[in-house]
Amino acid sequence: MGLPIFFILAMVLNFAHSRDMQDSETRDLVLDQTVKGILGEEVYLHCLYTGQSSISFSSWNRIDSSNKAKKMAGYKSSKMSFNRENFDIPASVTNLTVKVNVTSFDQEGEYTCVFDSDEDETKDTMFLSVIARPDVDINVKKEVVNKTLYHAVTCSASGAKPEAVIRWEISGALPRDDIFSVNMINPVHPNGTTSSISVLRFPLIMNNESTVTCVVEHPAFTEPKRVNIEVDTFVSPVISMTTVLVQEGGEDFQEVICTATGGRPNPNITWILPEFKNTLPLQRNVSKPDSVISSYQFQSDPYEGENISCVFSYVFLPFINTRTITLPIYYLSSIQLKNLDYALNSENQTSLALVEGDMDITIRMNVLGNVPSYKLKCSREGQPLPEDVDVVGNNLFVRGPVELHLAGQYLCQASYRRHQVSLQFTIEVNPKVLLPVTFPPNISVNLVENSDYIHIECLASNAVPAANVSWVLPKEINSTIQSEDTHYNGSYSVRSVLTVPSCMTRKYVIECIIDHPDFMEEERRQISLPVCAPPNITLQSSVEWHSGVAYASLVCSVQSQTPAAAITWAVKCHGMNISSSEFVMTQPEFQQSHMVVAQSAARIPIYSHAGCTMTCVVEHRGLEKPENKSFVLPSLGPSVSRAFLGEESLIWHAVCEYSGDGVKPNISWVFPDEDTAILVTTESRYNGIKVEVSLTHEFQLSLYEGKDLICLIQNNLGRDERRTIHVPKYSISSIEVLNKTTVDRRGHGQNEHRLALQENLSNQKILLRAHGNAPSYSTTCYREGGSAAGTEGMALVFTEPVSELDAGLYICHVSYHHHMAKVFIRVDVTSEETQHMIFIIICFSSAAAVTLILIIVLIVLCKSGTSHSSQKNNRTERESLAALMQDPRCPERTVISSTAGQHYAELVHYSIVFDAKSTV
Numbered sequence: 037m038g039l040p041i042f043f044i045l046a047m048v049l050n051f052a053h054s055r056d057m058q059d060s061e062t063r064d065l066v067l068d069q070t071v072k073g074i075l076g077e078e079v080y081l082h083c084l085y086t087g088q089s090s091i092s093f094s095s096w097n098r099i100d101s102s103n104k105a106k107k108m109a110g111y112k113s114s115k116m117s118f119n120r121e122n123f124d125i126p127a128s129v130t131n132l133t134v135k136v137n138v139t140s141f142d143q144e145g146e147y148t149c150v151f152d153s154d155e156d157e158t159k160d161t162m163f164l165s166v167i168a169r170p171d172v173d174i175n176v177k178k179e180v181v182n183k184t185l186y187h188a189v190t191c192s193a194s195g196a197k198p199e200a201v202i203r204w205e206i207s208g209a210l211p212r213d214d215i216f217s218v219n220m221i222n223p224v225h226p227n228g229t230t231s232s233i234s235v236l237r238f239p240l241i242m243n244n245e246s247t248v249t250c251v252v253e254h255p256a257f258t259e260p261k262r263v264n265i266e267v268d269t270f271v272s273p274v275i276s277m278t279t280v281l282v283q284e285g286g287e288d289f290q291e292v293i294c295t296a297t298g299g300r301p302n303p304n305i306t307w308i309l310p311e312f313k314n315t316l317p318l319q320r321n322v323s324k325p326d327s328v329i330s331s332y333q334f335q336s337d338p339y340e341g342e343n344i345s346c347v348f349s350y351v352f353l354p355f356i357n358t359r360t361i362t363l364p365i366y367y368l369s370s371i372q373l374k375n376l377d378y379a380l381n382s383e384n385q386t387s388l389a390l391v392e393g394d395m396d397i398t399i400r401m402n403v404l405g406n407v408p409s410y411k412l413k414c415s416r417e418g419q420p421l422p423e424d425v426d427v428v429g430n431n432l433f434v435r436g437p438v439e440l441h442l443a444g445q446y447l448c449q450a451s452y453r454r455h456q457v458s459l460q461f462t463i464e465v466n467p468k469v470l471l472p473v474t475f476p477p478n479i480s481v482n483l484v485e486n487s488d489y490i491h492i493e494c495l496a497s498n499a500v501p502a503a504n505v506s507w508v509l510p511k512e513i514n515s516t517i518q519s520e521d522t523h524y525n526g527s528y529s530v531r532s533v534l535t536v537p538s539c540m541t542r543k544y545v546i547e548c549i550i551d552h553p554d555f556m557e558e559e560r561r562q563i564s565l566p567v568c569a570p571p572n573i574t575l576q577s578s579v580e581w582h583s584g585v586a587y588a589s590l591v592c593s594v595q596s597q598t599p600a601a602a603i604t605w606a607v608k609c610h611g612m613n614i615s616s617s618e619f620v621m622t623q624p625e626f627q628q629s630h631m632v633v634a635q636s637a638a639r640i641p642i643y644s645h646a647g648c649t650m651t652c653v654v655e656h657r658g659l660e661k662p663e664n665k666s667f668v669l670p671s672l673g674p675s676v677s678r679a680f681l682g683e684e685s686l687i688w689h690a691v692c693e694y695s696g697d698g699v700k701p702n703i704s705w706v707f708p709d710e711d712t713a714i715l716v717t718t719e720s721r722y723n724g725i726k727v728e729v730s731l732t733h734e735f736q737l738s739l740y741e742g743k744d745l746i747c748l749i750q751n752n753l754g755r756d757e758r759r760t761i762h763v764p765k766y767s768i769s770s771i772e773v774l775n776k777t778t779v780d781r782r783g784h785g786q787n788e789h790r791l792a793l794q795e796n797l798s799n800q801k802i803l804l805r806a807h808g809n810a811p812s813y814s815t816t817c818y819r820e821g822g823s824a825a826g827t828e829g830m831a832l833v834f835t836e837p838v839s840e841l842d843a844g845l846y847i848c849h850v851s852y853h854h855h856m857a858k859v860f861i862r863v864d865v866t867s868e869e870t871q872h873m874i875f876i877i878i879c880f881s882s883a884a885a886v887t888l889i890l891i892i893v894l895i896v897l898c899k900s901g902t903s904h905s906s907q908k909n910n911r912t913e914r915e916s917l918a919a920l921m922q923d924p925r926c927p928e929r930t931v932i933s934s935t936a937g938q939h940y941a942e943l944v945h946y947s948i949v950f951d952a953k954s955t956v
Contacts, residue, residue, distance in 0.1 A: 064089075066821075066841055067149055067160045073138040074256050075168040075197070083132040083149035084821045085158065086844045090114075091151050094129050099146040099161070108147070109134050131821055141166050141197070141228055168229050169256035170196030174263045176248075178240075185240045187267050191250035194231040198255065202234040205249040205262075215242045240301075241270050273299025273327075277346050277359035281408050282333070288408055289333045290363050294346035297327040301350070303357075305330040308345035334363065336408075337453040341365045368405035371450055371459035375399050386461040390438045393468040397434040401459065407452035414448040440465045475500040475527065476554035481561045485538060487598045487632065492534040492563055494548035501553070502528035508547040513540075513565075539568035539597050541657055568658035571596030575652050575665035579724050580639070584700035586725045588645075588669050590638045592652035600625045601656035603636040609648040619650075642725055643698035646672045670725055672697040679747040679759035686853065690733040692747035692759060695726065701751035703731040708743040737853040741765050768808035771850050771859040775802050780862070788845070788860040793838045795867040802832040802861060810852035820845040832861065840865050 064087030073079035085091060095110025109119035111129040119125050122137040132149055144166040150159040170193035179186045193200035199222055204211050211218065219235045236248065246269050252261045273296040282291050296303050305328055309317065317339075322329040332344070340363055348357040373379075378388040378399070390397060403410060414427050421427070424436045427448075434442065443465045449458040477499030484491040496503035502521055509515060519532040534546070543564065550559040572595040580589045594601040607614050619640045625632060638650060652665045675696030682689040692703055703718050721728045731747065742765035749757040777789040793800050806813050817825040817832045825846055826833045832848055846861045 065149070065151070065158050065160050066823075067162055069162050071162060071164050072255065073136065073143070073164055073166050075138055075141065075166055077138055077169075079136050079138055079164070081132075081134050081136060081147065081149075081162065081164070083160075083162075084823065085130040085132075085151045086819075086821060086841075087151075087153075087158065089153035089155055089158075091129050091153050093150075093152040094126075094132055095150050096123065096126070096132060096134060097148040097150060099148060105148060110150075127822075136164075138166055141168075166197070167254075167256055168195055168197040170194060170200045170232070170252065170254055172250070172252050172261055172263055174250050174265045176265055176267055179237075186237055187240055187243065189236040189248050189250075189265060189267065190233065191236070191252070191263070192231060192233045193252045193254070194233075195225070195229045196232065196254055196256075197229045199230040200232045201253040202232050203251045203253075204234070204236050205251055206245050207247075208249075211236065211238075215239070240268060243267065243269050245269065268300055271298065271300040272355070273297055273303060273348070275303075275348050275357055275359065277361050279361055279363065281336070284333075288336045290336050290339065291331055291333045292344050292346075292361060292363075293329065293331040294348075294359065295327060295329050296348055299328075302328045303348040303350055303355075304328075306347045306349065307332060308347065308360075310339060310342035310344065336363075336366065339363050364406070366405070366407045366452065366455060368403065368407055368410065368450060368452065368455045368457040370404050371448060371457055372402045372404065373399070373459070373461060374402055380464070386459075387464065388461060389464045389466055390434075390442070391466050391468055392438055392440060394438045395436070397438060399432040399434075399463075401430050401432070401448060403430060403450045403457070405450075405452075405455070405457070407455055410450045410452040410455075412448060412450050414446060416446050417444045418447075438465055473500065474554055476552055477503040477530070477550065479550050479559055479561065481548060481563065483563070488538055489535050490538055490565070492536070492546075492548075494532045494534070494550070494561065495529065496550045496552070497529035497531075498527045499529070499552055499554075500527055503530050504551040505530045505532040506549045506551075507532070507534055508549065509534075510544055510546075513544060513546075536565060539566050539658070541568060543567050568597055568656075570658045571601050571654065571656045571663075573652070573654050573663060573665055575667060577667050579642070581700070581722050581727070584702075586642045586698045586727070587639045588642050588650070588667070590640075590650055590652070590667055592636045592638075592654070592665060594634045594654050594656070595631055596634070596656050596658060598632050599657075600632045600634040601654050603634055604653045604655075605636070605638050606651040606653060607640070607645070607648055608651065609645060640669070641698075642669055643672065645669050646698065670697075672725070677747075677749055677757055677759060679745075679761045681761055681763065686736075687734050688737050688763070690735065690745050690747075690761065692731040692749070694729045694749055696751075697725045697727070699751045700727045700729060701749050703729055703750075704748050705731070705733050706746040706748055708740060708745070737763070737766075766808065766810045766852055766855055768806055768810060768813075768850060768852060768855045768857045770807045771848065771857050772805040772807060773802065773859060773861065774805055777861075786858075786860050788862050790862040790864065792864040792866045793834065793842065795839065795865050796837045798835060798837045800834045800838055801828070802863075804830045804832070804848060804850065804859065806830065806850045806857065808852070808855070808857075810855060813850045813852055815848060815850050817846055817848040820847070838865055 064085060066082070066084040066086060068082050071079060071081060081096065083096070085094070092114055093110070093112055096108045097105035098108050099105055107118075108121065109117075109123035109126055110132065111117050111126070114129045117125045119134075122139055122143065124135040126132040126134040130151070132151075136143070144164060146161050146163050148159055148161045150157065172191070172193050174189065174191045176187055176189045179188050191202055191204075193202055202220070204216070204218060206212075206216070216236055216238045219237075221233050222230055223233075224230050232252075234250070246266055247264050248267055250263050250265075252263075254261075275294070275296045277292070277294050279290055279292045282289050294305050294307075296305065302323065305321075307319075307330070309332070318333040320331045320333075330346070334342075334344075342363050343360055344363065345358055345360040348359075349355070373386065373388070375388065375398075378390060378397075380387045380389050388399065401412075403412070412427055412430060414421055414432060416422065416425075422442060424434060425442065426433050426435065432446070432448070443463055445460065445462055447458060447460050449456060451457075475498065477496035480493075480495045480497070482493040482495070484493070494505050494507075496505055505519065507517060513536055516535045517532060518535075519530065522529045522531070532548070534548075536546075545562055545564050548561040548563070550561070552559075574593045576591045576593070578589045580587045592603055592605075594603060605620050607619070619638045620636065625634050636652070640648075640650065646669055648669050650667050650669065653662050654665070655662045673696075675694065677692070677694040679690070679692045682691055690705065692705070694701055694703060700720055719730045719732075733745075740763045743763055745761050745763065747759040747761075749759070773789045773791075775791050777791040780788045780790060791802065804815065813830060815827045815830055817827050819825055821844075825848075826835055827848075830850070832846060834842060843863055843865045846863060847858055848861065849856055849858045851857075
């Protein structure tokens with residue numbers, strides 16, 4: 037019964053061992069099965085040995101068409117390396133990761149990664165496929181098909197392996213089939229590459245998008261390659277037709293201009309002209325990138341009232357626009373006299389009466405019509421005009437004194453080309469009437485103002501005899517008088533000019549008195565002198581910073597009548613007046629029309645005069661007493677400072693901040709082991725009198741860990757402040773694995789934690805805990821061969837389903853700045869089949885143990901029931917059984933009672949232990 041059981045158990049153990057050997061062989065090699073290389077670039081072939089054997093020889097082998105292996109790169113005797121052709125030296129004897137330059141399609145094929153040790157050989161094969169990245173080009177050209185203008189956009193992806201895929205996008209969408217057509221060809225080259233050529237065609241008139249995108253997809257591109265090209269779109273132009281009058285060579289021409297602006301493409305301009313008469317019109321054409329201009333010039337006379345049309349059209353497009361304009365028709369209707377003062381009566385306005393001896397007579401005429409210009413000619417009695425009579429513009433001008441020979445019939449004619457109009461009028465010259473012996477004066481009073489004074493002119497003109505002019509003035513007025521007499525043609529004029537200030541402190545009335553024999557009493561003219569307006573006083577304040585000190589900048593402006601106002605300053609602090617001259621700046625003056633503006637500026641430091649009152653004192657003759665404008669300087673508030681530490685990435689920041697009023701302090705850091713303060717450039721922000729200063733020092737934690745940093749704040753007020761911050765001291769003592777593990781002592785002096793992961797199960801984690809006082813930790817894990825492992829927080833994470841390739845030794849580092857600790861973790865991978873097999877082995881082992889115990893019990897019972905030949909044999913048997921039967925709970929042997937009289941052994945306990953080892 038027991039023999040078959042042990043046979044089955046041996047078979048099961050042998051199968052498990054062979055399965056474990058196969059898994060171990062596969063698990064000892066990490067290799068990418070398929071790798072793509074791009075022609076002309078570099079590619080890495082990865083192969084890593086993860087087993088425990090000592091590798092003596094490793095190499096990459098190329099498998100040719102005859103299934104022979106050619107060694108490309110590797111290591112001999114664990115130290116000597118070799119390589120050939122386009123292979124570099126691999127990383128190490130157990131890590132055959134190698135860089136390969138892909139220069140030919142012939143490099144495509146199978147490559148074997150081989151690791152030889154004294155015990156066995158481990159190898160696996162991968163396939164290197166070579167692809168070629170295409171060259172992408174795009175261009176556009178115009179084509180005419182069936183009298184329609186087309187755009188043909190060609191996009192090519194040449195020299196590709198495998199074949200590239202080309203598609204088109206218009207504004208992010210596929211081209212419409214009713215507008216766009218696509219033709220595709222794919223020629224194959226002798227070297228095995230393919231060129232994909234796609235042509236997108238569309239009529240210009242139906243396209244309203246200016247950008248066309250060609251999208252090329254190929255395995256050598258990480259994402260589709262997009263190339264854009266600009267194409268023309270049809271845009272209707274802004275068209276216009278105008279006519280202007282131009283003069284060339286003394287003649288008038290009508291120029292008709294047709295313009296098309298902003299169109300794409302530019303249209304053609306043709307003309308529909310009237311029947312040519314005396315002369316051919318002159319044509320001019322001007323073309324610009326964004327406009328087309330065409331014009332014709334016509335003589336005004338023969339083409340009046342003619343219609344002219346301008347046609348805007350395209351060679352290959354159906355759009356036509358026509359504009360028509362009619363040339364103006366000119367006329368002259370009449371000439372009219374405008375000097376009704378010289379007419380003899382209101383009914384007969386073509387008879388003028390002039391007085392002998394009058395000077396500078398102008399006879400005005402008005403020509404009615406719409407002609408652009410005309411010529412005016414006049415004659416007297418069919419003869420040319422007298423020498424002292426000229427035609428000036430539309431007027432007849434008599435230069436000298438009027439004489440009797442100027443009387444007669446006058447004819448004036450206005451003409452423009454074939455248009456003409458005339459006017460006849462009669463001039464009579466009457467004898468001059470002599471003036472009487474006495475003649476009263478013409479009286480006038482005029483005022484002329486300037487910035488400082490008023491000039492009052494009192495004039496008595498054309499009097500016979502001369503008039504007497506005098507003034508009545510208040511005594512307190514400061515004034516001057518200038519008088520002059522003139523004589524002309526038997527009459528006299530008296531002019532008296534009174535000069536007074538431009539304005540007065542109060543209202544005054546003065547009189548100009550004119551006396552003449554023809555007056556029954558004196559003529560008086562009263563003038564009221566203007567009163568000075570009070571000045572407009574403004575006081576503006578602002579805060580300025582200079583050399584770290586806040587100043588109150590005050591500007592006192594006074595707008596007044598001349599003269600300019602006088603400005604002074606007064607400073608009052610805590611009830612006491614202090615000198616203000618050291619704060620006063622320039623006092624500019626400038627004129628504005630009849631007003632003058634005086635300005636005075638003062639600048640005073642706020643920190644030394646906080647709460648003081650600055651007063652602008654203004655004096656002007658428009659004020660009964662000086663007027664004041666005051667400004668109270670702001671008070672200073674308490675200052676606030678602080679120092680603190682900040683951490684960002686791998687850099688620590690020591691920040692010192694200050695906020696106060698009036699003065700910007702000097703801030704510096706005092707570092708350990710330094711006797712003097714180190715000045716650092718500060719960052720300052722100003723808001724009125726308030727200033728905020730921030731000083732930041734960046735450093736590595738290891739530089740000042742466990743030490744004090746001092747921020748020194750110094751200002752002009754003589755107050756120094758110190759802010760001390762302590763840089764903490766950190767440590768990491770050890771790393772704890774929170775998963776259930778077994779700990780082994782290894783040769784490298786570290787404890788190795790061993791645990792098992794479930795095969796084909798994803799998102800398995802090995803949790804870690806760092807023992808130390810650091811505020812945070814950074815975790816990095818990698819495999820024994822140097823490749824990185826995934827981490828998430830303080831855990832080693834296997835996001836993908838776990839396989840035999842994930843088994844091996846992992847080293848995890850936990851760090852905080854320069855502090856670091858590491859832990860070694862041996863990961864085994866177990867499957868459900870292995871667990872089921874172990875469960876079966878345990879069940880079989882238990883059944884075999886129970887069977888063996890029952891056999892032993894039966895043997896003992898049988899022995900005790902038989903007769904004993906001699907006392908010596910009985911004792912020998914009892915001693916032999918007693919040697920076997922020991923209570924594991926007690927180290928002493930079991931003693932058989934001599935008085936019992938029975939010959940049997942006491943059976944206490946048997947423990948049969950099966951040690952089944954597994955990787956679980």
